[in-house]
Amino acid sequence: MIYKKYIPKLPLDNYVDSICYIEGNNKGTSLPKIAMSFVFNLEDNFRLFTNKDFTNHIDYKRHWVSGIQTKPVNVESYGTSKMLVIQFKTLGAFIFLNDPLHYYANTYVTLDNIFNREADETWEQLQEASSIAEQFLLIENFLYRKLLSNKFPDKKLTSTLELILSNNAPLSINLICSKLKISRKHLNHLSKAFAGVSPKTLYSLNRLQNTLKIISTSPTEKLTDVAYELEYFDQSHFINDFKRFTNLTPNEYASLVLKIKTLKIVPHFIPFQ
Numbered sequence: 001m002i003y004k005k006y007i008p009k010l011p012l013d014n015y016v017d018s019i020c021y022i023e024g025n026n027k028g029t030s031l032p033k034i035a036m037s038f039v040f041n042l043e044d045n046f047r048l049f050t051n052k053d054f055t056n057h058i059d060y061k062r063h064w065v066s067g068i069q070t071k072p073v074n075v076e077s078y079g080t081s082k083m084l085v086i087q088f089k090t091l092g093a094f095i096f097l098n099d100p101l102h103y104y105a106n107t108y109v110t111l112d113n114i115f116n117r118e119a120d121e122t123w124e125q126l127q128e129a130s131s132i133a134e135q136f137l138l139i140e141n142f143l144y145r146k147l148l149s150n151k152f153p154d155k156k157l158t159s160t161l162e163l164i165l166s167n168n169a170p171l172s173i174n175l176i177c178s179k180l181k182i183s184r185k186h187l188n189h190l191s192k193a194f195a196g197v198s199p200k201t202l203y204s205l206n207r208l209q210n211t212l213k214i215i216s217t218s219p220t221e222k223l224t225d226v227a228y229e230l231e232y233f234d235q236s237h238f239i240n241d242f243k244r245f246t247n248l249t250p251n252e253y254a255s256l257v258l259k260i261k262t263l264k265i266v267p268h269f270i271p272f273q
Helices: 092-096 117-128 132-146 155-165 173-180 184-195 199-217 223-229 235-246 250-259
Strands: 002-006 016-030 037-041 046-049 057-060 063-066 073-088 269-271
Touching: 002 132, 016 132, 037 117, 063 117, 073 092, 073 132, 092 184, 117 132, 155 173, 155 184, 155 199, 173 184, 173 199, 184 199, 199 223, 199 235, 199 250, 223 235, 223 250, 235 250
Parallel strands: none
Antiparallel strands: 002 016, 016 073, 016 269, 037 063, 037 073, 046 057, 046 073
């Protein structure tokens, strides 16, 4: 696998976590992330399987939006894939889209539906680029053009996200609503619109990201220590929470990290062996 990462300049870095170039055999299971992404596929078709038996699938060609995922999905590209992935920050994608983000949850939508001809034009420019560095700049320019500067997240939601993402302690929605003087229903509406999922789900996904990061970095660390670090009540709660989003136990994932070197680089993607 060839993996290169680029951090865009201001003001894009307020919304975009990174732009990544990934080249290699792209067949495996993609685990849930905490934010959405745009993908430009520079090679052949990309296949998303919609069931565990690999019998139902959807083909994607040049580009698509990957909505926030709350469950693992199996994906496959034909031959060696070359992709440029725009990974947004938690609230970042909303600035570039005209729809509430929950419309995209657990779905893949072609960028044609959002940006019309400009998505294809950018894809064609990427094909003609002479280097990965030039491709990064083309993507950056594309994002600058699409930046909707008049759309910013609600300040109360931003404060809520800071509370959710800054710690692993058990989340009390009622306490957050009380602090922000906002109703539970309104908070849920804002979170789905700007982040794609409810506050509870966002909290759980954030905990999952922290778990993946710890295990992929230190796969031999005792899982009881990992659970304690992430402030789980007990080991069984930790295991069940992890399995709910990945279909794996933490121990099974740690074993895969020891076998598959790329998981240390991209902990969310498990290649098929």
